[in-house]
Amino acid sequence: MVQPNVIDERKLNALKVLASQSAQNAYAPYSRYKVGAAVLVEDGRIYGGCNIENAAYPSGICAERVAIFKAVEAGHRKIIALAVSTANGGSPCGACRQVMREFLDDDTPIFILNGVGELVEEMKFSDLLPRSFGPEDLQISA
Ligand SMILES: [Zn+2]
Structure with a gap:
């Protein structure tokens, strides 16, 4: 298992770059709040996502879930x-935090970037969603 503290720095840089680039493809005509996300998986691949809004507002989806679902698919x-x-x-x-809970570990690093790709905050997933409900609560391993 790959530990967060040994993740290749080049992969983390590529992850951040893709998150920023993906925001440019956001479809956000209603909120005009463009979001990009990217996820790094164990084999080194990186999947990007952007928010995709809809005229029927609840039918839209966040960037984080697009990236996660692409990786899962x-x-x-x-x-x-x-x-x-x-x-x-x-x-x-x-x-999105709840969806992350399914596929991230408590110590998985999360990087929050601003619109010019600068790191605003870095945290571990458990800081984002403490005391969460997950697969273990149903006694199922993902
Ligand atoms: Zn979200």
Whole structure:
């Protein structure tokens, strides 16, 4: 298992760059709040996502979930780092935090970036969603 403190620095840089680039593809005509995200998986691949809004507002989806779902669709079940980019360095919403809970460990690093790709904050996942409900509560391993 790859520990966060031994993740290749080049991979983390690529993760942050993709999160920032993905924000440029956000479809956010209603909120105009563009978000990009990227997830790094165990084999070194990186998947990006952007928020995709909809005229029927609840049908839209956040960047973080797009990136996670793309990784899952490609067969991955373990995300070892996640980056999010917004203009103001905003934090992931509650729904995304719960989805992260399924595929990230408590110590998985989270990088919050601003609109020019600068690191605003770095934390571990358990800082983002402490005392969470997850697969263990149903006695199922992901
Ligand atoms: Zn969200």
